Amino acid sequence: MAAGGFLLALLLLSCLAASSNGVTFSSLQRTLIVRASPTQGQVLKAGEDKITVTWSYNNTFPPGTDSTYKTIKVKLCYAPISQVDRAWRKTVDDLAKDKTCQFKIVAKPYSASNSTITWTIERDTPTATYFLRAYAFNSAEEEVAFGQTTDAHKTTNLFQVEAISGRHASLDIAAICFSSFSVLSLFGFFFIEKRKGKASRQK
Amino acid sequence: MEVEQKPNDLSTQKFPLPVDSEHKATVFRVHSFAPPHMRAFHISWISFFSCFVSTFAAPPLLPIIRDNLNLTSTDIGNAGIAAVSGAIFARVAMGTACDLFGPRLASSSLILLTAPAVFCSSISNSPVSFLLVRFFTGFSLATFVSTQFWMSSMFTARVVGTANGLAGGWGNLGGGATQLIMPLVFSVIRDIGATKFTAWRIAFFIPALFQTLSAYAVFFLGQDMPDGNYSKLHKSGERHKDNFPQVLYHAVTNYRGWILALTYGYCFGVELTVDNIIAQYFYDRFNVNLRTAGMIAASFGLANIFSRPGGGILSDAVAKRFGMRGRLWTLWMVQTIGGLLCVLLGKVGSLGASVAVMLVFSIFCQAACGLTFGVVPFVSRRSLGIISGMTGGGGNVGAVLTQVILFRGSRFSTETGITLMGIMILCCSLPIWLIYFPQWGGMFHGPSSKGTTEEEYYMSEWSSTERNKGFHQASMKFADNSRSERGKRVESAPAPVDQGTPSPDV
Numbered sequence: 001m002a003a004g005g006f007l008l009a010l011l012l013l014s015c016l017a018a019s020s021n022g023v024t025f026s027s028l029q030r031t032l033i034v035r036a037s038p039t040q041g042q043v044l045k046a047g048e049d050k051i052t053v054t055w056s057y058n059n060t061f062p063p064g065t066d067s068t069y070k071t072i073k074v075k076l077c078y079a080p081i082s083q084v085d086r087a088w089r090k091t092v093d094d095l096a097k098d099k100t101c102q103f104k105i106v107a108k109p110y111s112a113s114n115s116t117i118t119w120t121i122e123r124d125t126p127t128a129t130y131f132l133r134a135y136a137f138n139s140a141e142e143e144v145a146f147g148q149t150t151d152a153h154k155t156t157n158l159f160q161v162e163a164i165s166g167r168h169a170s171l172d173i174a175a176i177c178f179s180s181f182s183v184l185s186l187f188g189f190f191f192i193e194k195r196k197g198k199a200s201r202q203k
Numbered sequence: 204m205e206v207e208q209k210p211n212d213l214s215t216q217k218f219p220l221p222v223d224s225e226h227k228a229t230v231f232r233v234h235s236f237a238p239p240h241m242r243a244f245h246i247s248w249i250s251f252f253s254c255f256v257s258t259f260a261a262p263p264l265l266p267i268i269r270d271n272l273n274l275t276s277t278d279i280g281n282a283g284i285a286a287v288s289g290a291i292f293a294r295v296a297m298g299t300a301c302d303l304f305g306p307r308l309a310s311s312s313l314i315l316l317t318a319p320a321v322f323c324s325s326i327s328n329s330p331v332s333f334l335l336v337r338f339f340t341g342f343s344l345a346t347f348v349s350t351q352f353w354m355s356s357m358f359t360a361r362v363v364g365t366a367n368g369l370a371g372g373w374g375n376l377g378g379g380a381t382q383l384i385m386p387l388v389f390s391v392i393r394d395i396g397a398t399k400f401t402a403w404r405i406a407f408f409i410p411a412l413f414q415t416l417s418a419y420a421v422f423f424l425g426q427d428m429p430d431g432n433y434s435k436l437h438k439s440g441e442r443h444k445d446n447f448p449q450v451l452y453h454a455v456t457n458y459r460g461w462i463l464a465l466t467y468g469y470c471f472g473v474e475l476t477v478d479n480i481i482a483q484y485f486y487d488r489f490n491v492n493l494r495t496a497g498m499i500a501a502s503f504g505l506a507n508i509f510s511r512p513g514g515g516i517l518s519d520a521v522a523k524r525f526g527m528r529g530r531l532w533t534l535w536m537v538q539t540i541g542g543l544l545c546v547l548l549g550k551v552g553s554l555g556a557s558v559a560v561m562l563v564f565s566i567f568c569q570a571a572c573g574l575t576f577g578v579v580p581f582v583s584r585r586s587l588g589i590i591s592g593m594t595g596g597g598g599n600v601g602a603v604l605t606q607v608i609l610f611r612g613s614r615f616s617t618e619t620g621i622t623l624m625g626i627m628i629l630c631c632s633l634p635i636w637l638i639y640f641p642q643w644g645g646m647f648h649g650p651s652s653k654g655t656t657e658e659e660y661y662m663s664e665w666s667s668t669e670r671n672k673g674f675h676q677a678s679m680k681f682a683d684n685s686r687s688e689r690g691k692r693v694e695s696a697p698a699p700v701d702q703g704t705p706s707p708d709v
Contacts, residue, residue: 085275085613088266088487097490124399126270165328166271166400174408175326179319182415186315189422193308197434 022096023143028135031061032147034074036132038159046163047123053105055134055147057112068144069110069136074117075101077148079158082128095143101133110136127163218429225680226429227359231366239426240357244366246425247306247350248373250314250417254343255377256384257321257410258286259504261337263382263482263497264389264403268333271400278330280611283479285338287472287602293345294599298592301352302450305433307425310349314418317343321411325404343414344599348592350374355580355587356428360685361519364530364577368515371576372507372569378478379504381410386497445585445674453664454589459582462634463575463594468601469631470538470571473545473624475602477503477568480610481561484617489554499558506565513566514573526690527581527643534574535635535646541567542632545625549618572598581640581685584678585664601631643688650689657682 037052038044044051053074057066077100083089091100105119133148150157219237220228228240235241261268261282269279293313300309320339327333350370358366388409393402427433454460482500485491491499514537521529544564551557575594583590605627609620639645641655661682665675 085277086269087276087613088269088483124270127273163271163273164398164400166398166404167326167328168401171401171404172326175322178408178411178415179322182315182318182322182418185415185419186312189308189311189315193434196432 022094024093025095025098025143025146026093028143028146029061029065030147031058031065031145032056032072032134032136033058034132034134034147034149036149040157040159042159044121044159044161046121046125046161048121050118050120051105051132052116052118053132053134054114054116056114058147059112066110066112066136066145068138070139071107071137072110072115072134073107073137074105074132074134076103076105076125076130077101077133079129079131079150080154081158082130105132121161123164125161125163127161129158129160131158222429223359223680223684225359225677225684227357227684228429229359229361231358231362231369233369239429243353243357243425244370246417246420247310247346247353248370250310250414250421251346251350251370251374252377252380253410253414253417254314254317254346255374256381257317257414258337258341258344259378259381259478260321260385260407260410261286261324261333262479263385263493263500264406265483266486266493266496267389267399267403271403272328272330272333274330274333277612278334279483280606282330282334282337283476284603284606284611285334286341286479287344287475287599287606289338289341290344291596291599291603293342294348294596295589295592297345297348298352298454298588298590298595299447299451300588301349301591302445302586302588303447305427306349306353306356307421307427307432308434310346310353311418311421311425313345313349314343314414314421318411318415318418321407321414324407324411345592345595347371347374347598348588348595351576351579351591351595352588353425353427355591360580360681361523361687363580364515364518364522364573365512366515367576367580368518368573369512372509372511372513372515372573375474375507375511375569375572376505378474379501379507382478382482382497382501382504384409386494390494449666449669450586450589453583454586454593457583457586457590459638459640460590460593461597462638463579463582463590464597464600466534466538466632466635467572467575467594467598468604469628470541470568470575471595471598472601472603472605473541473628474504474565474568474572475599476605476610476624477565479602479606480617480620484621485554485557488617489557491554499561502558503561503565506562507569510566510569511573514570514575515577516573517570518574518577522577522688522690524691527578527640527688528646528649529690530574530577530688531635531638531646534571534578535632537567537574538571538632538635539629541571542625542628544568545628546622547625549620549622549625578638581688583664584661584681640688657685657688661685 032055034055055072078089083091089099092098103125106117108115131148131150131154133146135143136145138144220240221230223229232241236245265279297309297313317340320336324336327336351367354366354370355363385406388406389402392405393399397405481503482496485499486493486496517533518530521533541564544560544567548560548564551560579591579594580587605624609615609623636646639648641651642657642660644650658679661678662675664678669675
């Protein structure tokens, strides 16, 4: 009974979730200018190297366009080449389902003039090719505008991050030692078994 | 020349459980650890469980591993295929090893030889090395064969379905438990302070150590047969050391083994495939987090705690009334319903409905596995090991085929793949219709009108020279004990009276 009620609740919740309308990327205006320190093709190391990002409002747009902007979030986004054959990084127009930009660099209140931050690349950033994108959010936490360091086709000004391997010498040694121990104990087993077999033959 | 020296033959006080003429237990008491029967049961399912935990330790952590090793969908698919393909050959080889060396040595050797692959998963750093460690770790799934062989050696016909189902089911549980264990171990290690890309590596030591310890338990606490270990029985002359080419010949020429291998590919093979893909499916399609995806994926495998054993128990229950024919009918029906549910699983689009359908699907899919091994012990007595190995290997072939065709790269979305997998299940379950035992019948025909007996069926595996030497005695005892497969309705030939050894009343 409880299980049935639980399943029903899950069903209802998931229906509700599915019906909420997401903002689409194609509806956003590119009103922000975003510049970052990495140059085209540069390789940066995760956990060590820093990125300096500067963003500002593009004044060529009609005044008042930025009246709804409350916060800016700058994100690290995958370039198309790092999305090939990786459905978990897919670009989808519905921003609620879009997986292009998975790493948040900073969230700051909006100001029309230049803002800069310097960010050390997180240690768990995967090896891939990236660009940077900034989203402007209104007070309802919905995206209303964006800006990015690359062009509309995401082909220019891309840089790479090289991840840490996660391996340590101690891990390597432990793995080798335990593996050898397993194989050696097998030989020990055979030796014991042969001795027992001989003993029963002598009985 | 028949040499039968069994001074304690008539007294069953030698064993804690009641036994038949082969000293196999006639009852199954799951709470007991009594040696040799119940102890063998517990050791074998625990060691098999550890192998499953190791083989499927990677899938729940794939969202982390794929970023660390820069894997593509194709790389992940290939590694998943590699994980289950090694065991195809290993299972047949294990069947042979059990026939020749006994399940205790065979399984402890395999477990110890594959433990290094699990330890070395911690140090993989590329798609190729990842594939290799999954490939070699997957060999350990061959312990399934030794488990089934061991249970078939320890338990009599009436309870063998139950024993096989419980041992197989509780072992398969590892595929579900690992989806809970690994994310949990990972978060604990990460909370202690390791980065994500190091934490998953350390996490792999847990299944590796567990596997190594279980091999020790098998070697030191296990025993091949109720009367002792093979090495002791061979040397003392009680057990005849069989001729491998003959054992192999009688296995490959028995068409029933091949049919069961195919159909097992579409219950167990499907189970392996789902173990590989389901965590990522829920993580990516429904946007749940790693722990939640792991929990949902785990519930698929955890159903094994009762569903596969349920299949075995069901097999034994229908056999009481309907004999082997009942076992075959039930197997086909349950597996077909599983196929229909699989088609449905790919079609439902909401999280709640998906979880619900997946749970019911898991019960039917796993029960079919248990039902299959209610039939396997009767296909052959002499070549039981190889037949078990072939069927088990067939399970893995099904997993490989399904993943290659449906779940590699980006040709089909995962949900389409799942529906198509359901259709494959429906088609590949049909060959069960063709299985026929002359002494008991098949799905659509009763037993042969020539009045073939169980003895004739099992004796046909031995040549007259071998029979003159008395090598077939174990098969004769088994034939006698298997008469219960006629069911309550006695349509098959009456038990033979003139056979040299008088048959006791059933």
